[in-house]
Amino acid sequence: MAWVWFHRFGSPPHFYRLATRLTPRFAWPAALLCLSGLIGGLVLAPPDYQQGDGFRIIYVHAPAAWLSLMVYVVMAASAAVGLIWRMTVAYAVSASCAVIGASFTALALATGMLWGRPMWGTYWEWDPRLTSELLLLFLYLGYLGLRNAIDDIGRADRASAVLAIVGVVNVPIIHYSVIWWNSLHQAPSVMKFGRPTMPAAMLVPLLLMLAGFTAYFVALLLIRARGELLRRERNARWVAEALGATATGQG
Amino acid sequence: MLKFLAMGGYARYLWPCYALTAAVVGLNIRWALRSLRAAQAQARRRIASVRAVS
Amino acid sequence: MSGERVGFAAAAGALIARDLHLALRRSGDTLQPLGFFLVVTALFPLALDPQLSLLRDIAPAALWVGALLSSLLALDLLFREDAQDGALEQLALCGLPFQGLLLAKTTVHWVLTGLPLVLIAPLAAIALGAPYAATPGIVAAVLLGTLALSLIGAIGAGLTMSLKRNGSLLALLVLPLAVPVLIFGARATALAIAGEPLAAPLYLLAAFTVLSATLAPWALAAAVRIGLE
Numbered sequence: 001m002a003w004v005w006f007h008r009f010g011s012p013p014h015f016y017r018l019a020t021r022l023t024p025r026f027a028w029p030a031a032l033l034c035l036s037g038l039i040g041g042l043v044l045a046p047p048d049y050q051q052g053d054g055f056r057i058i059y060v061h062a063p064a065a066w067l068s069l070m071v072y073v074v075m076a077a078s079a080a081v082g083l084i085w086r087m088t089v090a091y092a093v094s095a096s097c098a099v100i101g102a103s104f105t106a107l108a109l110a111t112g113m114l115w116g117r118p119m120w121g122t123y124w125e126w127d128p129r130l131t132s133e134l135l136l137l138f139l140y141l142g143y144l145g146l147r148n149a150i151d152d153i154g155r156a157d158r159a160s161a162v163l164a165i166v167g168v169v170n171v172p173i174i175h176y177s178v179i180w181w182n183s184l185h186q187a188p189s190v191m192k193f194g195r196p197t198m199p200a201a202m203l204v205p206l207l208l209m210l211a212g213f214t215a216y217f218v219a220l221l222l223i224r225a226r227g228e229l230l231r232r233e234r235n236a237r238w239v240a241e242a243l244g245a246t247a248t249g250q251g
Numbered sequence: 252m253l254k255f256l257a258m259g260g261y262a263r264y265l266w267p268c269y270a271l272t273a274a275v276v277g278l279n280i281r282w283a284l285r286s287l288r289a290a291q292a293q294a295r296r297r298i299a300s301v302r303a304v305s
Numbered sequence: 306m307s308g309e310r311v312g313f314a315a316a317a318g319a320l321i322a323r324d325l326h327l328a329l330r331r332s333g334d335t336l337q338p339l340g341f342f343l344v345v346t347a348l349f350p351l352a353l354d355p356q357l358s359l360l361r362d363i364a365p366a367a368l369w370v371g372a373l374l375s376s377l378l379a380l381d382l383l384f385r386e387d388a389q390d391g392a393l394e395q396l397a398l399c400g401l402p403f404q405g406l407l408l409a410k411t412t413v414h415w416v417l418t419g420l421p422l423v424l425i426a427p428l429a430a431i432a433l434g435a436p437y438a439a440t441p442g443i444v445a446a447v448l449l450g451t452l453a454l455s456l457i458g459a460i461g462a463g464l465t466m467s468l469k470r471n472g473s474l475l476a477l478l479v480l481p482l483a484v485p486v487l488i489f490g491a492r493a494t495a496l497a498i499a500g501e502p503l504a505a506p507l508y509l510l511a512a513f514t515v516l517s518a519t520l521a522p523w524a525l526a527a528a529v530r531i532g533l534e
Binding site for chain 1: 460464468477527528
Binding site: 042043047052053054056057060061064099100103104106107110111114115117118216220223224226227228230231234239240243 | 255258259260261264265267268269271272275276278279280282283284286287288289290291293294295297298
């Protein structure tokens with residue numbers, strides 16, 4: 001039974017139609033979740049007893065960092081599915097992740113540095129989290145660079161899939177090695193707070209933002225994946241029908 | 252209102268963070284839509300040229 | 306080729322011998338990475354205060370960064386020519402384990418870039434005041450580290466072998482993956498020079514090398530096959 005679902009999901013025209021329908025169902029909730037998260041985080045949550053109002057950067061930094069990691073995992077997992085089952089839809093999903101993931105990794109770095117400046121006194125501290133984010137950015141750039149360098153889309157898909165899989169295995173190792181390296185000199189971590197656990201007023205907006213950004217990512221993914229699918233399914237019959245349908249205003 | 256914007260003295264770091272986030276969020280939406288439209292236009296052109304030939 | 310079945314060990318041995326022979330014939334190309342390593346490690350002290358104590362601190366870092374970069378330099382030789390003249394395709398089709406044959410080629414890369422370092426490193430460390438007792442530890446660290454570098458680098462070389470000669474893409478692919486080697490290897494060497502126990506980073510480095518050896522055969526074969534299409 002699960003296999004039937006799996007194969008239907010992998011069918012390009014079915015996925016295309018599904019993606020078109022589902023995009024607004026993720027986009028609107030994303031906007032709502034983020035809006036309520038912002039109000040909760042910027043207005044309603046009390047200042048932190050150690051970091052004052054500065055801690056509110058977490059409401060954009062944490063979602064960016066979460067996205068940077070999650071998107072890489074999605075990118076690698078869908079690439080693996082594409083490689084194992086030769087599924088075009090999976091490759092389309094993987095390709096769609098790259099730019100999104102890279103830009104949010106850069107954002108996580110920038111917000112992390114801006115957060116660190118008032119807290120550490122410098123923009124950069126070789127903090128394990130930030131250093132891992134930097135290396136993650138390099139992994140994304142390598143993936144994009146490899147894709148870019150190979151002209152044939154099919155080969156680009158397969159080669160970058162191998163790279164993504166090797167990368168995803170290494171991400172926890174790289175992260176752990178940086179933590180280990182950093183523990184040799186105790187640099188204070190910006191991401192901790194004055195109290196041992198976060199009070200609900202601070203935590204709830206954070207969860208709302210995380211959920212909102214996740215929904216936003218899914219909506220973006222569905223939009224991009226449709227385009228990537230069209231690029232890979234050049235001569236298929238369903239493309240003409242699907243585009244005919246979208247020409248009437250459902251795109 | 253001004254107290255809100257001042258963010259307890261951290262405004263110099265906090266608001267650029269939010270501005271950058273808004274920028275990245277917005278740019279990604281723009282890029283995604285652009286990528287989709289380009290692919291659709293390309294596909295339409297290809298279909299039209301195939302039809303013209305056949 | 307007659308219908309004779311060649312054993313894998315014999316084939317791998319012949320492949321290694323042939324690659325080494327070719328590499329040594331083109332000794333200019335082959336020795337370049339080594340020369341590069343020596344230049345890089347010589348440059349570090351020149352960029353710093355020539356006081357010995359500072360040199361001692363920098364030396365492990367210089368050694369490992371130099372090893373990383375020279376390993377990178379030699380990677381181009383690994384697959385590119387054989388891909389171009391069809392030899393790689395023959396290996397893929399000959400019916401023997403492709404992963405094993407690719408690992409054999411990677412061994413050649415290690416012999417040319419890693420082995421010299423394994424031999425030099427203890428001497429350099431002693432010159433920097435390391436106790437003799439630290440030598441086995443240093444040799445182990447450099448051995449494990451250079452093996453891991455060759456394996457990871459080979460994956461990158463396989464992925465980029467059919468592309469235009471682009472060193473920076475290869476570096477971008479390989480260097481982030483090699484960071485654990487850099488961190489654990491440099492730390493182990495530094496501890497050894499200071500005469501302190503280096504079990505922790507050494508074990509972590511060993512674990513990483515074993516993981517690379519497990520993952521690399523699959524990734525290498527997949528990458529090269531894709532490149533040969």
